[in-house]
Amino acid sequence: MKNEKDVLLEIRGLRIEGYSDETWVEIVHGVDLTLHRGEVLGLIGESGAGKSTIGLAAMGFARDGCRISGGTVDFDGLELTTTSESDLRALRGSRIAYVAQSAAASFNPAHRIIDQHTEAPLHYRLQSRMEAQEDAMQLYERLRLPNPTEIGFRYPHQVSGGQLQRAMTAMAMACRPDLIIFDEPTTALDVTTQIEVLAAIRDIVDQFNTAAIYITHDLAVVAQMADTIKVLLKGDEVEEASTERMLKAPEDDYTKSLWAVRSFKRKQKSRPKGKDAVPVVSVQDIDAAYGPTKVLEDVSFDIYPGMTVAVVGESGSGKSTTARCITGLLPPTKGEILFAGETLPASYKDRTKDQLRQAQMIYQMADTALNPKVKISEIIGRPAQFYSGLSGTELKSRVDELLDLIELEPSQYYNRYPPELSGGQKQRIGIARALAAEPSFIICDEVTSALDQLVAEGILRLLDRLQAELGLAYMFITHDLATVRSIADEVVVMQAGKVVEQGPKDQMFKPPHHPYTDLLLSSVPEMDPDWLTNLLEERGTDNIGEAASNQGNV
Amino acid sequence: MGDIASLVLRRLGLGIVTLLVVSILIFFAVELLPGDIAQAVLGQSATEETVAALRDKMGLDRPAPIRYLEWLGGAVQGDFGVSLVSGDRVSETIIPRFKNTLFLAAYAAVIAVPLSIILGIIVALLRNTIADRVANVLSLTAISSPEFFLGYILILYFSVRTNYFPALASIRDDMSFLELLHRTFLPALTMVLVVTAHMMRMTRAAIINLLASPYIEMARLKGASPWTVIVKHALPNAWAPIINVVALNLAYLVTGVVLVEVVFVYPGIGQLLVDAVSKRDFPIVQACCLIFAATFILLNLAADVGAILTNPRLRHPK
Numbered sequence: 001m002k003n004e005k006d007v008l009l010e011i012r013g014l015r016i017e018g019y020s021d022e023t024w025v026e027i028v029h030g031v032d033l034t035l036h037r038g039e040v041l042g043l044i045g046e047s048g049a050g051k052s053t054i055g056l057a058a059m060g061f062a063r064d065g066c067r068i069s070g071g072t073v074d075f076d077g078l079e080l081t082t083t084s085e086s087d088l089r090a091l092r093g094s095r096i097a098y099v100a101q102s103a104a105a106s107f108n109p110a111h112r113i114i115d116q117h118t119e120a121p122l123h124y125r126l127q128s129r130m131e132a133q134e135d136a137m138q139l140y141e142r143l144r145l146p147n148p149t150e151i152g153f154r155y156p157h158q159v160s161g162g163q164l165q166r167a168m169t170a171m172a173m174a175c176r177p178d179l180i181i182f183d184e185p186t187t188a189l190d191v192t193t194q195i196e197v198l199a200a201i202r203d204i205v206d207q208f209n210t211a212a213i214y215i216t217h218d219l220a221v222v223a224q225m226a227d228t229i230k231v232l233l234k235g236d237e238v239e240e241a242s243t244e245r246m247l248k249a250p251e252d253d254y255t256k257s258l259w260a261v262r263s264f265k266r267k268q269k270s271r272p273k274g275k276d277a278v279p280v281v282s283v284q285d286i287d288a289a290y291g292p293t294k295v296l297e298d299v300s301f302d303i304y305p306g307m308t309v310a311v312v313g314e315s316g317s318g319k320s321t322t323a324r325c326i327t328g329l330l331p332p333t334k335g336e337i338l339f340a341g342e343t344l345p346a347s348y349k350d351r352t353k354d355q356l357r358q359a360q361m362i363y364q365m366a367d368t369a370l371n372p373k374v375k376i377s378e379i380i381g382r383p384a385q386f387y388s389g390l391s392g393t394e395l396k397s398r399v400d401e402l403l404d405l406i407e408l409e410p411s412q413y414y415n416r417y418p419p420e421l422s423g424g425q426k427q428r429i430g431i432a433r434a435l436a437a438e439p440s441f442i443i444c445d446e447v448t449s450a451l452d453q454l455v456a457e458g459i460l461r462l463l464d465r466l467q468a469e470l471g472l473a474y475m476f477i478t479h480d481l482a483t484v485r486s487i488a489d490e491v492v493v494m495q496a497g498k499v500v501e502q503g504p505k506d507q508m509f510k511p512p513h514h515p516y517t518d519l520l521l522s523s524v525p526e527m528d529p530d531w532l533t534n535l536l537e538e539r540g541t542d543n544i545g546e547a548a549s550n551q552g553n554v
Numbered sequence: 555m556g557d558i559a560s561l562v563l564r565r566l567g568l569g570i571v572t573l574l575v576v577s578i579l580i581f582f583a584v585e586l587l588p589g590d591i592a593q594a595v596l597g598q599s600a601t602e603e604t605v606a607a608l609r610d611k612m613g614l615d616r617p618a619p620i621r622y623l624e625w626l627g628g629a630v631q632g633d634f635g636v637s638l639v640s641g642d643r644v645s646e647t648i649i650p651r652f653k654n655t656l657f658l659a660a661y662a663a664v665i666a667v668p669l670s671i672i673l674g675i676i677v678a679l680l681r682n683t684i685a686d687r688v689a690n691v692l693s694l695t696a697i698s699s700p701e702f703f704l705g706y707i708l709i710l711y712f713s714v715r716t717n718y719f720p721a722l723a724s725i726r727d728d729m730s731f732l733e734l735l736h737r738t739f740l741p742a743l744t745m746v747l748v749v750t751a752h753m754m755r756m757t758r759a760a761i762i763n764l765l766a767s768p769y770i771e772m773a774r775l776k777g778a779s780p781w782t783v784i785v786k787h788a789l790p791n792a793w794a795p796i797i798n799v800v801a802l803n804l805a806y807l808v809t810g811v812v813l814v815e816v817v818f819v820y821p822g823i824g825q826l827l828v829d830a831v832s833k834r835d836f837p838i839v840q841a842c843c844l845i846f847a848a849t850f851i852l853l854n855l856a857a858d859v860g861a862i863l864t865n866p867r868l869r870h871p872k
Contacts (some may be wrong), residue, residue, distance in 0.1 A: 093776035110790035155866045504773040
């Protein structure tokens with residue numbers, strides 16, 4: 001059993017400051033953390049909670065513009081806050097390793113994967129180059145990478161994201177560290193790929209009895225990985241408990257609210273009946289291509305007024321391309337798009353102002369979709385002016401009305417600029433801008449995927465309310481099936497540019513499914529610590545993630 | 555690699571078009587200069603009759619477009635005509651001069667390129683320290699001082715006051731290589747001072763630009779030392795902008811020597827060009843300018859090819 005001797009990492013009263021607006025601001029306010037050998041601790045919280053900062057501090061590392069201002073970090077008897085930089089370096093990579101969020105960005109594009117893998121063992125003179133390479137190949141095999149003897153000799157851009165993430169886990173293992181920090185290692189991956197990486201990480205951590213800190217914002221993921229979970233909020237600890245206890249009986253209200261996010265569900269609507277029911281948007285047999293590469297094939301679906309159609313699929317399945325075809329940004333090479341029963345010109349250039357007004361878009365990254373140098377009143381006012389010809393006091397009262405609609409106090413936001421707003425507020429401005437044109441149809445392209453769960457839920461509730469009040473139809477592009485469950489009426493599943501299945505939501509979430517839909521659905525982590533174990537047993541370890549997805553292709 | 559071959563061919567084709575346009579511009583620019591060549595050549599012995607006779611002999615009374623086409627007809631066959639002043643063949647006049655210029659440029663480049671890249675790496679390593687700021691001030695001073703000023707300062711300290719190096723870089727064919735290096739050291743050093751600062755600052759900027767990348771943080775978290783981080787992880791990804799600025803400066807070493815050659819009385823192509831312009835010696839001016847233009851075109855092409863060859867994404871396609 002665990003006793004005092006087993007303690008590997010002990011953090012007491014850790015305070016970290018970040019430099020912003022020319023002063024040092026405390027961002028972590030005295031956090032304690034104890035980790036035993038072989039134990040996996042999940043750090044969970046929204047962005048800005050200080051998860052990554054604490055994870056890096058466990059390596060005695062502070063990013064540029066950050067500094068550890070107080071507290072102690074005791075790693076196996078060594079006090080990291082007072083250790084010299086060169087002694088700390090000797091620890092990093094050998095005894096404490098790090099796995100970053102985006103392996104694609106964290107592998108150096110200029111070197112082969114295996115050369116980056118062997119860098120630390122060679123640097124610490126633990127192995128000869130041949131031995132280190134041999135060991136890397138064994139780790140690749142253990143992590144179920146395809147062609148383990150060959151894959152390391154490729155450059156990072158020649159390998160897929162999920163494979164790179166596993167290669168990075170292998171790299172972290174290169175010196176058999178005592179502790180690995182996993183910093184959101186699966187956040188950037190599709191659900192099907194995520195499973196593979198999760199299984200691989202869990203397998204290898206068990207095998208070498210490595211202790212780990214697993215940082216994530218996804219509760220269901222951390223439930224699969226961690227023995228203990230610590231919840232953080234804005235640099236403070238909220239509570240810590242064993243995974244099982246945390247899932248069954250969270251104590252703090254904030255933790256409960258995190259759990260509650262997934263409870264938002266809306267009553268499913270069905271298509272209007274009768275002869276005069278015409279879909280607001282009807283996509284009919286469209287093909288589309290970027291240059292010579294065909295990306296869409298025979299895509300068809302209908303969206304009826306007042307309904308939400310969720311389009312789901314992995315990245316690269318053609319969801320956003322379909323949206324581009326509907327808005328006329330990418331004219332389809334075949335097929336047509338009907339709007340309220342009338343054919344729309346293929347290119348937006350040939351569409352009338354009224355046709356353009358009817359279909360609006362809300363984007364994934366509110367940060368980049370709003371001009372940072374333009375006032376909120378102008379961002380929202382411009383489409384109102386352009387499409388409805390409003391000006392003067394009429395325009396102002398319209399902007400006020402729109403700000404009221406998105407639940408932001410007009411007098412407070414009228415004259416502000418986007419960089420002064422939070423992520424959720426920016427996304428609300430994006431919604432108001434779309435509404436300003438008085439559309440009947442809005443394309444929501446992953447509008448909640450860049451937001452924290454609580455904020456995302458607020459946006460979903462707002463969209464739902466607006467739909468009920470204004471009778472809008474939504475095309476909701478997402479890869480998050482939890483979102484689909486909560487707000488969709490109908491679901492369209494896309495894979496490799498084709499629609500593989502579509503229908504009302506309740507039917508889609510009930511078997512029998514198309515094999516690909518089934519794969520997507522069963523890949524979404526659930527709040528059950530045994531979910532991954534059961535799933536792997538069910539599917540067999542050779543049949544998970546990408547491998548299964550490829551079978552779905554055949 | 556087939557892509558590179560087709561890129562090179564396409565760019566060479568475009569380069570020839572560019573040269574044609576340059577030759578037209580130069581021809582008519584020389585035409586626009588006040589005064590005329592017959593008068594310039596004859597100098598004090600110019601009377602109305604002698605000038606008219608010379609003009610007739612040189613064919614200057616015919617319309618300019620015809621004379622341009624005549625020159626072009628010769629040029630495409632490799633015949634750049636004869637100097638209007640001396641009567642020597644243009645190629646015979648220019649080739650030895652061009653060799654001298656290339657020698658000086660190569661001399662300066664061999665020192666400046668490695669020096670500036672190494673200095674750039676060092677100041678990137680020492681970024682935001684006193685050493686970095688001092689290097690910053692010195693390099694800005696070097697960039698903003700005109701070459702002739704630097705040249706005279708060097709002459710003052712290294713030949714007038716101390717006599718280490720000759721002030722005049724006159725060279726002869728029978729000199730030994732070492733003596734050649736010694737004689738041309740001051741003009742080469744002037745050029746080095748002018749181009750090093752620019753290349754060093756660009757190397758520093760290209761490396762520092764990359765230091766916020768996740769893969770650099772990863773390298774640091776793997777325990778790599780600051781030197782390894784910069785040389786092994788940042789530098790290989792910074793080559794494209796560095797190669798570009800190096801190529802630009804190499805071109806400057808060939809074409810920008812005019813002032814330095816005049817200051818040190820070095821018999822290069824720059825001095826030849828200055829003389830030719832003052833005497834309206836069109837064939838010489840034209841040939842010199844085409845050489846300069848071709849240098850720019852070729853070095854820019856080399857920079858683009860170099861940027862492709864150092865990019866692993868382009869070198870190792872999926």
